[in-house]
Amino acid sequence: MNAAEDLASKGFNTTNMRIHHLQHVPFEGLAAIEDWAKQRSHTLTATRWYETDVLPRLEDFDMLVVMGGPMGIYDEADYPWLRDEKKFIRQSIDSGKPVLGVCLGSQLLADVLGAKVYPNRHKEIGWFPVQFHPELNNGELVVCHWHGDTFDLPEGAVRLAESAACKNQAYRYGDRVYGLQFHLETTPGSMEGMIAACGHELAKAEWVQTAEEMRNGLPYAEATRTVLFRLLDRLEKFV
Template structure:
């Protein structure tokens, strides 16, 4: 059985709608809580797929949150091994940092459901099913496009929303994995952030109801195609 290791920073920011997809694809999913586990003891390249999930801290906050030092080292080793690596929100920022890109606050929060603008390369990429599909944005930091990577998507407020580095690495600033049926956990877990940003949770809840199913369908197509390409790459290397 294939294995998927997901590093989680908040319990409710999990794989969401992607978890059943991975299980259908024959992956045994294992979560590791990055704030509690001994990340230095993990073998970065032992799993078939490594996913770095989101969280409300910054990619350069390792002095404040020392566990990030071991997490960054794990990402560095995974990148060196060339094995499939997916980063979502904070995960994409941490990978971007390891690839030599700047990550910094935007000066405002981008929170809520809104569509992406795909680049020319993005329209030809695995992200093509996301054209005109509102995705969940929930961040206040942004990454620069990592050197040697391909910029795939952006928004007006955050022009760098997704990148691919080679065929094995995909970084997504937005949350395509969010399960709209469990949005209440996000609204409660991030209630202080919503209040500080002056956002009404009722609006986010309603948008989750309106867009959740279309996002879930598109997410399955995006990640399903990306996983297929990993298999194709592995066959090519044999």
């Protein structure tokens, strides 16, 4: 039995899926999401806003992933492409495509779905626990956070995770749109990239860890990767 047959026997979609992702800064790429896509022989394309503003036609991709970044959804004066990105995300949702938003991506999803996005009362940077609804994971899991903003739950959305520092950590809108405030995709490489680019934010506080503490938390990434892959497998079935 080859790899494709093995995946098919476990109920996975083995048809080549075209995944497009929106990347806002060089140091916040797909990380473990790319590992999942390569395992299943899916095709990856990207709009990297720091290089280009070219977006694909809706018919040219099957699933959309919106990644993180240090800017806010309200920073359109500094990042005018945010206007086009929001329109594109809304069109992707309305067309029925599976959509996953991570960190800034989850905030952009919340915004286009009509919810308010605003600074959280705490910055949350480091490995801290969230309490999951059974749909994503059973009970508590320590995940990687790096965010200062948060959002209200979009009307009609279902909260899937929360934490002591941030009420809305994950949500589902309909069957095929998911927003994650945290970073299930974290790998050692992605962690180093974020520390190198945004390490100035690591001023010790109640919900902010040091760079050393964040590196020491990397063993948690194996469990978060499992939850990520489970979620992506669910979204894959809608293609």
